[in-house]
Amino acid sequence: MANEMNIFEEYESEIRAYCRAAPTVFKSASNAKMIDENEKEYVDFFAGAGVLNFGHNNPKMKEAIIKFIENDGVIQSLDMFTDVKREFIDTFVKLILKPRGWEDRKLQFTGPTGTNAVEAALKLARKVTGRTEVVAFHRGFHGMTLGSLACTANNAFRSSSGVPLNNVIRGTFNDMHALKLMREQIEHTGSGLVPPAAFMVETLQAEGGVHEADKQWILEVQKLARDTGALFIVDDIQGASGRTGSYFSFDDLEIDPDIVVLAKGLGGIGTPIGMCLNKAEYDKAWSPGQHTGTFRGQGISYVAGKIGLENFKDEExxxxxxxxxxxxxxxxxxxxxxxxxxxxxxxxxxxxxxxxxxxxxxxxxxxxxxxxxxxxxxxxxxxxxxxxxxxxxxxxxxxxxxxxxxxxxxxxxx
The missing domain is CATH 3.90.1150.10 (Aspartate Aminotransferase, domain 1)
Structure with a gap:
């Protein structure tokens, strides 16, 4: 039975992808090593597509999760209050928000994936502005559900949508001249280009090939958003949680996003979590339950995620x-x-x-x-x-x- 894969090939959907590049059956993992059923050891430079910033089965997180389960902790809580959710929020505020002077941010827990958090950010921007269009940039990746997929640039991903992917204006990443032309078009009422609801950008394009936003360019994107009454959204799903040597990938860019979208490494041990950091002035546009989802209250992610956040108490x-x-x-x-x-x-x-x-x-x-x-x-x-x-x-x-x-x-x- 060791390394037997026929059952996957016979019964699992053809959509499977990563297993085709790693055709073996894994049975255990620790930090940056994975072991398959033939006892072959692999070094993991992929880390669950950027989810496992703190490694497979991080010992501190594993110990805390075992204790949490043994004490009958609340694993799934919708958006109800729990002790572990309170501890996660308190730690995030103290270690991430307050040092940046961001006490005005609201933490919106969305469904468990990054794409769901992107969908929530798009909804909020459109709700706040009353507009429909969103500016997204070439090579950008924002998710695979229809709203986020419309913002995603790669046609290999877009081709399976089955419906038109509308309401997105495609900009050119790190191109000051293109941004200048976009400004002229938005500001000229005869151009046919209407003011957008938001500008959505990765300050470090991950799936797009590790392209970092130029500081002058990203500041100009932010200014254009402000000048045109649009929200400035940063998708830092893969770039945050310490990946770049700072908590956010944009900490050195001196920007002030209206919404920051987070997921992946936020949950610490690889369990799912998605979150938007919304400026309070925009977050108040939500009515209770307007963006909901069953899997928002992820107790295990709160427990492990809090331990992950504690790595950022200092610069070590x-x-x-x-x-x-x-x-x-x-x-x-x-x-x-x-x-x-x-x-x-x-x-x-x-x-x-x-x-x-x-x-x-x-x-x-x-x-x-x-x-x-x-x-x-x-x-x-x-x-x-x-x-x-x-x-x-x-x-x-x-x-x-x-x-x-x-x-x-x-x-x-x-």
Whole structure:
């Protein structure tokens, strides 16, 4: 029965994807290592698509969750008050909001996924402004439900919607000239371009290939939103929770979003949670229950998420993230220098990308990585390999994973 996969192939939907790149049956995981049923060990540089910032089965979180369950803690509570929800909110306010002077923010717990939080943010912006259009940017990824999918740029994802994906104006990321033209069109009543409800942007495009927003450009996006009466929404679902060496990916950009969308690493141990940080002046537009969902009260995510937040009491954790990110970057830079088929390297903290000349080559490399015991994935339109290992990865495991990556690249590129 070990590593038997026929039951998945016979009964699970054809929609399955990640298992095709990692065709084995996993049975256990700890921090940045996964073990399959054949006892083969893999280094995990994928971390549940960026969910597991604090590793698989984080010991402190696991201990707290076991205690929580043994004490009959409330695992599912809709949006009712619970002790663990209170502790999570209190910790988030003290460690994340107050140091930034953001006491005016309201925490809106949405359904359990990032895409649901994006949908809530879009609804609120449209409700506040009475407008329909939203500006989103090329290469952006915001989710797979219809509202968020309309904002997502990649046609490979958009093609299965089955209905028109409307009410989105597509902007060009990091392009000051394009932004200037958009301003002129919005402000000129004869252009046919109406003022939008919101500008939605990732300050660090993750699925799009690890592209960081230029500070001057993102400040101009914020200004254009303010000038046109639109809300400024930052989708930091994959970039936040310490991924970049600061809690938010935009902490160094001096922006002041009206709504910040969070999920993924927020739940700590990999259990689901989605949340919007809304400025209070806009949050008051909601009436009770206008955006609801059964799975908003995630007790396990509150317990583990609180422990994850405690890493940000000081800069020690962030500094380690930056240091490890530099170790990865040095390795990727050496490959960039050695091979013409490598087109570039980008990084911020511990989110990194290495560009190959085409998607077919990147797929060969990720397949070889799996054979060599490394879990890593491609992004964008397939030509970019993205590094998002757990932030808690031990240094020797990190270096072993990098050695496996280099070995895989060299075996393909010669």
């Amino acid at each position: 954790f962030n500094n380690e993230t930056k240091r490890k990110g530099q170790i990865i970057k040095d390795t990727l830079d050496s490959l960039n220098s050695k091979y013409d088929q490598v087109k570039g390297v980008r990084h911020k903290g511990m989110m990194l990308a290495i560009d190959f000349e085409n998607a077919a080559l990147a797929k060969q490399i990720t397949t070889k990585c799996f054979e060599n015991g490394l879990i890593i994935g491609a992004c964008s339109t397939g030509e970019i390999v993205k590094f998002i290992p757990p932030l808690t990865i031990e240094e020797d495991t990190l270096k072993e994973g990098l050695s496996r990556f280099v070995k895989s690249v060299e075996s393909i590129l010669g």
